[in-house]
Amino acid sequence: MPASARSSVLASSTPAVLGGAPAFDEPIYVTRPRVPPAPRFNALLAQIFEARWFTNNGAIVRELEAALAERLGVAFCRTFCNGTAALQVALRALDLHGEVITTPFTFPATVHAIEWNALTPVFCDIDRNTYNLDPARVAELITPRTSAILAVHVFGNPCEVDALAALGRAHGLRIVYDAAHAFGVRHRGRPIGQFGDVSILSFHATKLFHTAEGGALMGPDASKVARLELLRNFGIVNQDEVCGVGLNGKLSELHAALGLALLDDVDAELAARAKLAARYGEGLAGIAGLSSQQPAPETEHNHAYSIIEVDPEAFGLSRDELHAALGAEQIVTRKYFHPLCSQNVAYRGLPSADPQRLPNAHAVAARVLCLPLYGELAADAVDRIIERIRALHAAAPRVRAALQQA
Numbered sequence: 001m002p003a004s005a006r007s008s009v010l011a012s013s014t015p016a017v018l019g020g021a022p023a024f025d026e027p028i029y030v031t032r033p034r035v036p037p038a039p040r041f042n043a044l045l046a047q048i049f050e051a052r053w054f055t056n057n058g059a060i061v062r063e064l065e066a067a068l069a070e071r072l073g074v075a076f077c078r079t080f081c082n083g084t085a086a087l088q089v090a091l092r093a094l095d096l097h098g099e100v101i102t103t104p105f106t107f108p109a110t111v112h113a114i115e116w117n118a119l120t121p122v123f124c125d126i127d128r129n130t131y132n133l134d135p136a137r138v139a140e141l142i143t144p145r146t147s148a149i150l151a152v153h154v155f156g157n158p159c160e161v162d163a164l165a166a167l168g169r170a171h172g173l174r175i176v177y178d179a180a181h182a183f184g185v186r187h188r189g190r191p192i193g194q195f196g197d198v199s200i201l202s203f204h205a206t207k208l209f210h211t212a213e214g215g216a217l218m219g220p221d222a223s224k225v226a227r228l229e230l231l232r233n234f235g236i237v238n239q240d241e242v243c244g245v246g247l248n249g250k251l252s253e254l255h256a257a258l259g260l261a262l263l264d265d266v267d268a269e270l271a272a273r274a275k276l277a278a279r280y281g282e283g284l285a286g287i288a289g290l291s292s293q294q295p296a297p298e299t300e301h302n303h304a305y306s307i308i309e310v311d312p313e314a315f316g317l318s319r320d321e322l323h324a325a326l327g328a329e330q331i332v333t334r335k336y337f338h339p340l341c342s343q344n345v346a347y348r349g350l351p352s353a354d355p356q357r358l359p360n361a362h363a364v365a366a367r368v369l370c371l372p373l374y375g376e377l378a379a380d381a382v383d384r385i386i387e388r389i390r391a392l393h394a395a396a397p398r399v400r401a402a403l404q405q406a
Contacts, residue, residue, distance in 0.1 A: 016328040017402045024330040031374045033205040036261035044257035058253040064260045073191035075222040083202030083215030085249035087113040089231045094174045098145035104342035105361045106152045111341045123342045123352040128360040129294035135163035148174040156181040156304040158296040161195040186300040193218040211259035272375035273303035283386035289315025306373035316396025334370040
């Protein structure tokens with residue numbers, strides 16, 4: 001078993017909440033960051049140390065950006081200190097005003113970037129099966145105050161890009177994609193970054209490609225690059241001129257070196273995740289009460305996450321009960337994305353945050369569970385996770401009683 005998944009698989013099949021031994025003797029996390037070969041990373045560090053250029057658009061950052069633009073098939077790719085800063089800059093660069101329609105079923109940073117730009121988020125319900133924005137509901141929310149649609153490729157699953165593009169053309173709206181989960185995804189023969197005005201990526205350590213902390217802006221129109229670079233660096237044009245407001249969103253050379261050292265391993269990571277995702281799919285098939293996100297057709301998926309949706313009546317346990325029972329097995333899962341952004345104290349007073357207007361988002365947020373998935377996770381660890389889910393389903397009434405007594 002690889003070092004990143006070095007957890008002894010124990011023999012008992014009795015759920016831990018019922019007195020059995022945990023499935024693993026140390027935690028199996030929902031993800032583990034990939035680590036580059038030390039010689040490759042150290043060679044890049046040596047270049048940085050020799051140059052003593054640690055930030056401010058150094059050679060390693062420029063090399064990483066060029067390599068990413070080529071790999072991702074986009075006209076430009078500019079790195080940032082994190083994906084949140086990239087999204088803040090993206091919205092600022094488009095000179096938006098008024099309202100931005102977005103999803104409540106996302107990581108809080110998506111909506112925070114709207115608020116930070118003094119824009120008003122308008123929450124739109126999601127498609128019950130894909131978990132992405134429902135274009136029909138988006139159309140109902142467009143008003144004269146709407147300036148953009150900020151959609152998320154949730155769990156790397158592409159949105160209905162053609163329908164959203166049509167809405168943008170019809171109403172003169174900008175289309176921005178939060179593609180934090182969608183590194184390397186291709187849809188209908190095109191790289192995911194070719195859709196919309198601009199897309200953001202996250203290179204946080206939890207992502208399949210990472211720079212420990214980092215992010216990027218990418219897109220099909222290179223004419224936007226100059227504005228993005230100014231906003232990323234305080235609005236500084238040169239030593240004698242600052243042309244307006246900006247922030248410090250630059251990626252450091254050290255973080256870029258980590259990304260550059262990992263870039264050659266992305267194909268191996270994608271292939272390993274695909275095999276493990278297929279293993280999950282086969283092993284969990286046929287279990288009453290379990291389903292998953294409907295994948296977009298004509299798509300090369302990156303398997304950024306392994307998602308199950310739990311129907312409490314058919315499965316016998318709620319999502320939260322399954323989450324707790326798996327935790328007792330040393331299997332770490334995440335309730336993405338709960339609570340909804342629309343339930344955040346900062347936004348729940350908005351008319352669009354009314355739960356009655358977001359029934360699908362609330363239903364999904366109460367049922368979705370993210371299982372461990374990363375390239376170095378051992379196949380037999382996946383098998384044991386599957387076995388424990390089946391065991392918990394089979395013993396659901398006793399498991400529920402035990403959890404209530406705990």
